[in-house]
Amino acid sequence: MRFNAILAILLCKALRLFSRLVHRGGTAMPGRYALKLCPELLSLLAKDVRTVAITGTNGKTTSARMVEEAFAEKGLNYFANRSGANLISGITTEFVMNCTLTGKMRKEYAVIECDEAAARTVFGQLKPQVILVTNLFRDQLDRYGEVTHTLENIRQAIQGAPEALLCLNADCSLTASLAGDLPNRAVFYGIDRGAAPSRPKPEISDATHCIRCKTEYEYDYISYGHLGGFRCPRCGYRRPAADYAVTDVLELRPDGSTARMRIKGEVRLVDVNLPALYNLYNAAGALAAVTEMGLGADTAIAALGRFQCGFGRMERFGLGKAGAKMMLVKNPAGCSQVIEFLQTVREHLVLVLCLNDRSADGTDVSWIWDADFEGLAALGSRLEKVVVSGDRAGDMRVRIKYAGVPQERIQLEQDYGALVDWMARQEKPIYIMPTYTAMLDLRQEIIQRVGGREFWD
Amino acid sequence: MELKICHMYPDVLNLYGDRGDIICLSRRLQWRGIGVQVTRLPIGRQAALSGFDLVFIGGGQDFEQQVLLEDLHRGKDREIRAAVEDGLPFLAICGGYQMLGSYYETFDGQRCDFIGALDLYTVGSKKRMIGNYKFQCEPEAGGSLVVGFENHSGKTRLGGSVRPLGKVLSGYGNNGEDGTEGAHYKNVFGTYSHGPLLPKNPAFCDHLLQTALERKYGRAELEPLDDAAELFAHDEMAKRI
Numbered sequence: 001m002r003f004n005a006i007l008a009i010l011l012c013k014a015l016r017l018f019s020r021l022v023h024r025g026g027t028a029m030p031g032r033y034a035l036k037l038c039p040e041l042l043s044l045l046a047k048d049v050r051t052v053a054i055t056g057t058n059g060k061t062t063s064a065r066m067v068e069e070a071f072a073e074k075g076l077n078y079f080a081n082r083s084g085a086n087l088i089s090g091i092t093t094e095f096v097m098n099c100t101l102t103g104k105m106r107k108e109y110a111v112i113e114c115d116e117a118a119a120r121t122v123f124g125q126l127k128p129q130v131i132l133v134t135n136l137f138r139d140q141l142d143r144y145g146e147v148t149h150t151l152e153n154i155r156q157a158i159q160g161a162p163e164a165l166l167c168l169n170a171d172c173s174l175t176a177s178l179a180g181d182l183p184n185r186a187v188f189y190g191i192d193r194g195a196a197p198s199r200p201k202p203e204i205s206d207a208t209h210c211i212r213c214k215t216e217y218e219y220d221y222i223s224y225g226h227l228g229g230f231r232c233p234r235c236g237y238r239r240p241a242a243d244y245a246v247t248d249v250l251e252l253r254p255d256g257s258t259a260r261m262r263i264k265g266e267v268r269l270v271d272v273n274l275p276a277l278y279n280l281y282n283a284a285g286a287l288a289a290v291t292e293m294g295l296g297a298d299t300a301i302a303a304l305g306r307f308q309c310g311f312g313r314m315e316r317f318g319l320g321k322a323g324a325k326m327m328l329v330k331n332p333a334g335c336s337q338v339i340e341f342l343q344t345v346r347e348h349l350v351l352v353l354c355l356n357d358r359s360a361d362g363t364d365v366s367w368i369w370d371a372d373f374e375g376l377a378a379l380g381s382r383l384e385k386v387v388v389s390g391d392r393a394g395d396m397r398v399r400i401k402y403a404g405v406p407q408e409r410i411q412l413e414q415d416y417g418a419l420v421d422w423m424a425r426q427e428k429p430i431y432i433m434p435t436y437t438a439m440l441d442l443r444q445e446i447i448q449r450v451g452g453r454e455f456w457d
Numbered sequence: 458m459e460l461k462i463c464h465m466y467p468d469v470l471n472l473y474g475d476r477g478d479i480i481c482l483s484r485r486l487q488w489r490g491i492g493v494q495v496t497r498l499p500i501g502r503q504a505a506l507s508g509f510d511l512v513f514i515g516g517g518q519d520f521e522q523q524v525l526l527e528d529l530h531r532g533k534d535r536e537i538r539a540a541v542e543d544g545l546p547f548l549a550i551c552g553g554y555q556m557l558g559s560y561y562e563t564f565d566g567q568r569c570d571f572i573g574a575l576d577l578y579t580v581g582s583k584k585r586m587i588g589n590y591k592f593q594c595e596p597e598a599g600g601s602l603v604v605g606f607e608n609h610s611g612k613t614r615l616g617g618s619v620r621p622l623g624k625v626l627s628g629y630g631n632n633g634e635d636g637t638e639g640a641h642y643k644n645v646f647g648t649y650s651h652g653p654l655l656p657k658n659p660a661f662c663d664h665l666l667q668t669a670l671e672r673k674y675g676r677a678e679l680e681p682l683d684d685a686a687e688l689f690a691h692d693e694m695a696k697r698i
Contacts, residue, residue: 141473147518203467204471209520216500363589369656370471398657402484407686410686
């Protein structure tokens with residue numbers, strides 16, 4: 001190791017230690033300073049580590065946890081950037097925390113989730129074995145810009161890692177298009193026609209026109225959003241056949257799903273310990289990444305049946321008589337999927353919607369009007385109460401009023417202490433849908449009350 | 458009473474929650490017992506604009522712009538110009554607003570012909586104008602205080618025959634330089650305001666509905682609604698910026 005690299009490692013470790021002493025996360029800041037001393041630090045550390053990198057709009061963290069569980073199942077010596085520190089600074093911190101003072105890595109494997117915009121600087125240094133791209137949806141337009149711009153970012157990111165094998169979502173016309181233009185080897189995963197719910201074209205789709213020739217796509221089926229069996233009538237670009245495919249959804253339960261999946265020709269029964277259709281995509285993607293890392297499908301399947309996600313992704317808390325579940329929402333596609341999941345919950349429930357507009361949430365809250373909150377009104381009397389909270393609670397209240405939720409069931413509470421008090425008094429199961437920074441704050445408040453893990457654990 | 462609303466290009470002009478404006482228009486009519494019919498007019502679909510009482514055009518992304526312009530220049534542009542002159546109410550947001558103007562010139566000087574229904578043009582700039590903003594509508598455009606969210610790199614300049622929709626109180630507006638926001642011509646209201654515009658600005662929404670109803674029925678009195686939730690969200694943002 002060169003002198004500046006060792007100095008950077010020392011600095012990074014010292015800053016992290018200091019952060020923890022003052023009870024801060026210290027997930028990104030130490031790496032940021034270390035990279036100032038040694039800009040190529042990440043590539044120096046990453047070259048001896050076999051890495052699965054995960055990017056895309058939705059499902060990064062969940063997919064990463066699934067892959068991680070498989071690594072643990074197999075007994076691999078690995079680490080991961082668990083706390084959502086997914087920019088180059090946070091990823092670098094994580095590598096430094098897993099190396100010796102002289103820069104020798106203590107772990108052989110890594111599971112790294114990476115922000116879509118940051119991938120361009122990260123992948124070239126990381127040189128992952130496998131890159132999993134989950135999907136591309138419109139997300140925080142004030143920050144990421146148009147979705148085609150994000151796609152271009154990822155394309156350029158992968159150009160920095162030409163040896164990496166790509167696991168791509170076959171059903172996402174944007175994501176799948178990466179395969180054609182890059183020299184990388186690619187496998188596809190997706191939900192086959194027979195397993196997809198039959199539904200009409202959604203009112204809003206994030207990819208209506210062919211990414212190659214701008215002709216409107218035709219669809220054989222749609223699983224959700226713009227995902228499904230797309231094909232372009234003009235240039236012939238179409239959904240590639242999935243090597244890892246959900247062929248049959250046997251059961252969607254409030255706490256998990258059972259599906260048949262075809263794994264490179266072999267059909268297997270797979271239990272996913274996380275509910276909702278969109279998590280079947282995450283499961284199929286993780287299955288592909290794990291298998292392509294050479295761990296074997298059995299390991300992946302065992303992991304899917306057992307893993308727990310936490311950190312705001314269907315995370316459970318012992319709050320109120322029937323418990324609370326927290327489901328992070330960040331963009332219209334993800335939010336609509338969570339609302340759709342609520343429609344599968346058979347019991348009466350209370351809901352907390354927590355909307356912030358800080359920079360990590362996106363400063364433009366207009367996206368809530370692109371999410372299908374009308375699905376809440378469809379719950380009817382099963383939705384006993386909705387509490388709106390967060391910096392933009394007022395906007396959220398207007399949104400669900402216009403979605404048709406009766407006004408007398410809507411309550412506004414911007415004080416998290418009072419909100420948690422209220423939740424603690426509830427008899428019915430509580431579902432909490434916060435944006436990112438609202439999740440951090442509210443989670444903290446809940447954990448102080450009923451216990452749970454700090455965000456960096 | 459009933460309003461027939463045309464939602465133009467909902468397939469490609471649907472960014473930043475602009476469909477919230479359609480939801481808002483519909484609800485505020487329904488809550489007053491007034492009928493509403495929304496017709497989606499995607500790319501490639503023809504329908505006579507004279508059959509509608511209100512036209513809505515949202516903002517979009519650059520990717521589909523070329524497809525959209527091809528469709529416009531197949532005759533819809535002419536029809537829109539005629540409808541505007543005829544006094545048909547329009548609400549056009551951001552990209553839809555720019556599109557009603559004469560042209561768009563990119564930063565490097567390439568010119569793109571638009572509809573030419575409004576005497577205004579837009580020039581691209583390098584800096585994006587993003588953020589919450591507020592403006593005071595001119596009295597003839599209802600006079601209300603509007604809060605919204607703008608996100609555009611184009612700078613719009615108004616010609617002599619259109620009036621600004623309002624005066625910027627905070628933020629950029631048309632170009633960040635002359636203090637104007639949006640355009641108002643006959644019954645056309647053009648603005649950069651996403652947010653979406655209407656739900657948090659019920660007075661502006663009702664002015665638009667009133668305009669459309671009066672044109673159709675001669676006179677219209679809108680029953681007041683309980684706007685406590687809307688005004689709370691409006692006032693919170695108005696205070697913040």
